[in-house]
Amino acid sequence: MSAGERADVIVIGAGIIGCAVADELGRRGAAVRVLESRAVGGGATQASAGILAPYAEADRPGPLRTLCAESLGLWDDFVARAVADSGRDVLYERTGTLEVVTDEASMRRLERTGRALTAAGVECRLLTAREARAAEPSLGAAVAGALLVPSHGFVGVATLMEALREGGAARHGVSFLTDRPARHVQASSDGEMVVETAAGTLTGDAVVLAAGSWSGGAAGTAGALPVRPVRGQLLQLAWSGRPPARVVWAPSCYVVPWPGGSMLVGATVEEAGFDERATVAGVATLIKAVSGVLPEARNAGFEAVRVGLRPGTPDDLPVVGRSATAPGLVYATGHYRNGVLLAPLTARLVADLVLDGREDPLLAAVSPARFEAA
Template sequence: MKVLIVGGGIIGCATAYELAKSGCEVALFERATPGAEASSAAAGLLALLGAPTDTTFARLAVASWRLYPDVVRELQARTGIDVEHVTRGTIYPMSTTQTRGDAEALALMPELGVEVLEGKDVQALEPALSPKVRRVIFVKGDHWLNNQRLVLAYAQAVAAVGVELRTGENVSRVIVEGARARAVVTEGERVEGDAVLLAAGAWTSELVASFGMRLRVEPRRGQMIALAHVPPVLTYCVHGEAYLAPRPSGELLIGATVERAGFQRAVTAEGIASLLRAAIELVPSLRDLPIARTWCGFRPWAPDGLPILGPWPGIEGLFVATAHFRNGILLAPITARLMTDWITAGKPGMDVTEFLPDRFLPRA
């Protein structure tokens, strides 16, 4: 079976890798370079960001989180790339209204190991935290990694398993004929396949429009800052109004805004000021650290904030995997498995009915 994937972000690359390992012939079309967009812009936290717990979405996140240690080992063995998987845990400063019960609600799974710490125990854990931070939830099982390296590792791995990696190639159209996805069109070339997977992130709507249908996926801009972090000030990830993620390679990432700003590729004075204000409030000594870089990216967002995963109803061989919004890095391994199950075996390995594209499409 030949599968054509449009989009070389984390979702397209991870799925190409799983499909090729399961025996499919795969061509991956990326108009820029692998991970050029949201997948490199992210912070790489493997924690649920702004999503409710005890839902199908949370179960999907847990399943993906559990796959990560093996994914990291496998990619490192295949490519030699260290993706800086840090497993130390995250500190969540508690507001005066939060209770121990709120902390327990964060414990999606026993491995997360949630604790509430107060007073001197907080300072002992992370001495750089402001003394104003008196009570925290410490989630030992929160992990994070370097997503730029991760997407690069996936891209190297897909090439190693025989995927045809067509970078610098924009797909202008998806060809649907006789209720079947037949091909994609790049500059001047029609490439035939047995299945087409749309994994074009915040640009997926444009591809859907190319075969005369509508799917509302919009960009949600996120701005980020990296401070030079040598010698390191923080050991743990800290997640308050902003999040602070220390990377072993010497940067402290501060993120992220969530904005409705279309595809305006700009880092703004207000965006950066608000992130720095929140970061310095949590860790006052950050005010002396140099700013290494700033950037922004476009998260793919659907109107209910949930991913869109699965076959397109009524068009054989057409599949979508997008709208991972704030959690696409966390959800990439499980998305890759689910999409591979769907494309090769006709059904996914877990019930994710509520993420089907059907929910946004007019009923036949």
């Protein structure tokens, strides 16, 4: 990168959020540069289970559920475009989730959830323990009942990231500058945004900060933004028996069955600062949790453990919108446990804002002003 190079929009961070935003901006005709301090997808995104399940994640009505449900509706098109642009296959299945419980009190809660979802027009079905085991024969005796939500699904995140990177670069002129941390961002006196890196400066009309857990102080822009890392560990097992037909969401873990026999088991939720190590305690916790609901897990082979730092915020909502102090700076961060699910919606909201000046009403709940004003 030469000193003084120009782009319409500079995106900081090439996780799922930065890549989805860059793709949408490029698709709409903007010249986009993405700065990434590691490799594309090398932050929290590489550890993600890729579950797309608003009604399991956000178990009550509120802004998070509204955003997640809205984003779920964009996924078919999002994947179809990535596949068409890149010519690559993306692992994507909408085979539903089965949320299982292991005690009667939790079954009563699941019944209330089922009634509320039905009243809200979301298709779902309560299953007795016997029905749940008929649907998923690998479930163990501890299961007391389940809630099936057919519209949920999952994506193979690595396959999606490959497609977004290749499609964005080949079809929409997005350029990815990896191993290139943004060091500092500021607005010049004429309103341009200037980003400094070790290899020179870049100027643009706007900067989108999508640096995940590192957004709190990334690039010397936003020291006040209270985004913190929340460590998650996730196992990849080689399943030897008949795998579940869909995502199983249990009290202390979830399971994602990939075609071909690999199975993801996630995830720990740990306040461990920026420590990205896998730990014995984390792995042991997940093995115990999955063995409790799927006893065959004890016979599975061990393929990998992945670790990522989810970008958490004090109210568990993302931060998306213009900075009040530097209008050329747009945040797209703090997606915590739902960054994959929320990527298509975030991309649309950010592109509307940056390119068309359109403030979608959905942005009200995720405005940076709730933290910048403090």
